[in-house]
Amino acid sequence: MIPFTVDDLVEQGRRRWPDRTFLVAGAETVTFGDLAERVERFAGWLQAQGIGPGDRVGVTVQKSPEEIVAMLAAARLGAVWVNLSIHWNIQQVRDQARDCGMRILVTGARRASExxxxxxxxxxERLVVAGEGAVEGDRRRWVSWQDAVAPxxxxxxxxxxxxxxxICYTSGSTGRPKGVMLSHRNFLAATQIVAEYLGNNAEDRLLSVLPCCFNYGLLQVLSMLLVGGTIVLQRVTMAAELAAALARHRxxxxxxxxxxxxxxxxYLSEVGGDFPDLRYLTNAGGKCPDAVLACLPRLFPTTRVYLMYGMTETIRATYLxxxxxxxxxxxxxxxxxxTEVFIVDADGxxxxxGTAGELVQRGPTVAMGYWNRPDDTARKFRPCPGLGAIGAERFCWSGDIVRQDEDGILWxxxxxxxxxxxxxxxxxPTEIEEVVHRFPGVVHAVAFGAPDPQAGQAIEVAVQAGENGIDLAELRRFCRESLPGYLHPRRLHLWLGRMPTTGNGxxxxxxxxxxxRRAATPDPLSPAEGVRS
Structure with a gap:
């Protein structure tokens, strides 16, 4: 069969590889045949609740077989899954459930009690509680995952x-998150295209580190459904745990x-590691610091490195x-x-x-728009009049500034x-962050503009240090030696602890x-470094 929908991928697995392992979660393994049966049983329960085409089924649960089954069961009925980050607070979950008109929510015991x-x-209408733990609250309003089965x-x-x-909600760190509407065609096109250039096959064993609320993470699951490979769920993202998992699961x-x-x-630069089975690794979700990229060939000498770029609104756009x-x-x-991408000016x-402009994209991975936000949809998904005949078609305007070099490669x-x-x-900010990342001990760097009465904006940089800390005076000296004068930071901020991350990591x-900015109004005459506690 030729798969056209996410549900087709599940059915294909049942027919072609029923006894092959699809999923590994700790000591639990799930074959393609097992998966199809679990999806059908939960879809039967959803059907008994009156869930049908177009209804929204929410999922906010730890990385697990139940998470994947819940999404695929919604797809089986033509319903819509809405996977929300487990890192979102209760208010954010309630807001998005209200925004999309969610009818069923699959979640864990703690979140259910909240x-x-x-x-x-x-x-x-009802919660489905997966995993362990006691639930406190009206028993009529929730059902355990084990009981949510029906023919x-x-x-x-x-x-x-x-x-x-x-519906995939953006991180929404400011303002109200937007629900990106993605069709079965969007997902299948992206999965097939990416699996093709990565050379995915039935012998692959992918480590699922990223959350499935993030399209980049979900694509790992869908690609193994497509080709008959295995996905290994990895909840812990600490470096030592990841290195051990890469080796243990081959x-x-x-x-x-x-x-x-x-x-x-x-971590690997300090302790080393040997990963002979690792055929490829990929990066997306933001530009990786050059100081990190430079180490990859040494640490993974037999591994192919793919650098990729995409947005929630298009899933995937480019790769190197x-x-x-x-x-x-x-x-x-x-x-x-x-897929086609172009770099255009404000008029399209x-x-x-060599000239920087906004990246615009057309093709089968471009989303349907934003849920219940017609004005935002019209601004983001619109024609590009300067591109001739095809300019009348629907493009996604990325909001990302990009340039093309003499070889046609995008930066x-x-x-x-x-x-x-x-x-x-x-x-x-990227050109400043790249340099700061080269300073020993810098784990993360964020450059930004702060109000300045003379310059309009002055450059400031927040840094997260590793275990051995950072000497800010030495970092300031390094910046003055390594950056041209107009890029010198006015102030360096030491972020104590870990910088916050979005639900996508x-x-x-x-x-x-x-x-x-809330902590203090900067004094441009003060030489003191800002400190975040």
Missing amino acids: MLAQDWPDSL LQPGARRPLETDLAA ITGIAAVPSIWTPLVA PPELFDSKRGAMGSAIRN NPCPP FVGRHDFMIKSNGVRIS KIDVRAVVETL
């Missing part, structure tokens, strides 16, 4: 590829974001082939197959090579809303900046 203790959205009645409608499959592929690669590279890693290290690469006219410059304008010059830049 939900039951408060008023919840009118649309929410699937004949004739249950299956989805079409053009149907809405999922992992062939891993996807991670910079906030995971940075400590893992630091491994054979270009040495010559184009840090680049976004070029468009994935069956193409920018010449990330910065987010449009994070650019710093100092003394009339537009500055990308990326550094929450907005939260870092807002915390520092």
